[in-house]
Amino acid sequence: MSSLLLSASSTTSFRASSAYTSSSSGRQLLYASSFKKKVTHVVVPIEAAKAKEQLAPKASNKKKQQSSSSKMAIDSGATTQTPDFLHVSNAVVSSQPFAFVVGFVGAIAIVKAHKRDKTNALRKTKAVLRYFDAKGAAEVIRTLFAAAECDYEDFRYKFNMVENKPTIEKQHPLDKERGLFKQNLDRLPILEHSGMSVGQSKTIERYVARDLGLYGKNMAESWRIDAFAEHVRDVKDAWAKVRGNPFAPPDDDQIAKKEKWYNEDMTKWCERLEKVIENGEEGFVVGDKVSLADVVLYVTMTQTFDDAARAEKARESCPKMNKVIENVENLPGIQTWLASRPENRF
The missing domain is CATH 1.20.1050.130 (Glutathione S-transferase Yfyf (Class Pi); Chain A, domain 2)
Incomplete structure (x- = not known):
């Protein structure tokens, strides 16, 4: 049996453990995860996982080379970079203030559209x-x-x-x-x-x-x-x-x-x-x-x-x-x- 422990930040922890076990129905791969003291077990048959992996299409060498070349070009700065003032970090996008602003603007747009629909009925x-x-x-x-x-x-x-x-x-x-x-x-x-x-x-x-x-x-x-x-x-x-x-x-x-x-x-x-x-x-x-x-x-x-x-x-x-x-x-x-x-x- 083997296990794996992953730590996120000082305020949030995530633990994942994996183990192999044998049963009358065949080998199974067990996953256990805990998040904020809540534990969830997910059982995935290894045979099903292997079958899915076998059915997935494999990329050709040419596509791999193209992907590798594109990645190298981006890493080396060959492509046009996004200006700093347009760059929004993942932390900002996922923050509550950002979500509030987006929701607020969307609500205003909906209200204005509703008002337009309510007026000018005499013209229609x-x-x-x-x-x-x-x-x-x-x-x-x-x-x-x-x-x-x-x-x-x-x-x-x-x-x-x-x-x-x-x-x-x-x-x-x-x-x-x-x-x-x-x-x-x-x-x-x-x-x-x-x-x-x-x-x-x-x-x-x-x-x-x-x-x-x-x-x-x-x-x-x-x-x-x-x-x-x-x-x-x-x-x-x-x-x-x-x-x-x-x-x-x-x-x-x-x-x-x-x-x-x-x-x-x-x-x-x-x-x-x-x-x-x-x-x-x-x-x-x-x-x-x-x-x-x-x-x-x-x-x-x-x-x-x-x-x-x-x-x-x-x-x-x-x-x-x-x-x-x-x-x-x-x-x-x-x-x-x-x-x-x-x-x-x-």
């Missing part, structure tokens, strides 16, 4: 936006599609004005009866996309903005975009109280309220909004690219009020706001949209 599958043939609560959504140059179906329900009241075409009640509007409590707008329906105009705005990359680079930018959009909605709500019924001719009280709005109130609102525009010098409300906040401001300030000239004058003391509005209006997709969209009163 065409959406349908259902609303009346008017700007109203859908114009910000339409403008988001235009800013991103993303195709969609702009489905509009026509209506006629009869004695200052809108009369909607027959298709609208039929679609309502079919349940197409239920996700918005039988109201409009509705966005249909990938087999689902999305209700509430503000929810649709965020859905479209997030998918098309108009919702900020991170959560911090997203919540600031949301906050600014809500500030602008406060302005619209204040104007709605002044305007009254848009389908009825204004009375003397409404005329007086509108005068005060354009001369005083709107300017105050614009000056307050001006203070929270972060990057107005570059033409952006938040961050360094067009977002939902820019589009909401643009649509509200240019298409909401019944006197565009006076509305523009009310914000003449707000250079950052005007820069944002100009920046959005000059986008190629917006220019195309303004030239092609249907003309309507509301």
Whole structure:
């Protein structure tokens, strides 16, 4: 019986012992190894080991000579050597910090790929936006599609004005009866996309903005975009109280309220909004690219009020706001949209 002891380092030891033994089934070669006090025995029949060795192809003398020549060339430095700064030792590759860095980089790549797969779904599958043939609560959504140059179906329900009241075409009640509007409590707008329906105009705005990359680079930018959009909605709500019924001719009280709005109130609102525009010098409300906040401001300030000239004058003391509005209006997709969209009163 013979044995062999191998030592690795001062902290780790490895012992291998081999022995020949005879048994009724023939000679066998026994191996015993211990690692960290755990012992494992592996029994390999010598006949099987010899058979495997006999079946292995033997290299020809020519191949041996070639291999020997290559080895001599490498040992003598005849081949191009790897630069030191590119050389990574086996110790580094097998270290825990190296494995952590590789795993971390791989995880980031997977997350980014997953995010890309989750966005731009509106470009892959065409959406349908259902609303009346008017700007109203859908114009910000339409403008988001235009800013991103993303195709969609702009489905509009026509209506006629009869004695200052809108009369909607027959298709609208039929679609309502079919349940197409239920996700918005039988109201409009509705966005249909990938087999689902999305209700509430503000929810649709965020859905479209997030998918098309108009919702900020991170959560911090997203919540600031949301906050600014809500500030602008406060302005619209204040104007709605002044305007009254848009389908009825204004009375003397409404005329007086509108005068005060354009001369005083709107300017105050614009000056307050001006203070929270972060990057107005570059033409952006938040961050360094067009977002939902820019589009909401643009649509509200240019298409909401019944006197565009006076509305523009009310914000003449707000250079950052005007820069944002100009920046959005000059986008190629917006220019195309303004030239092609249907003309309507509301």
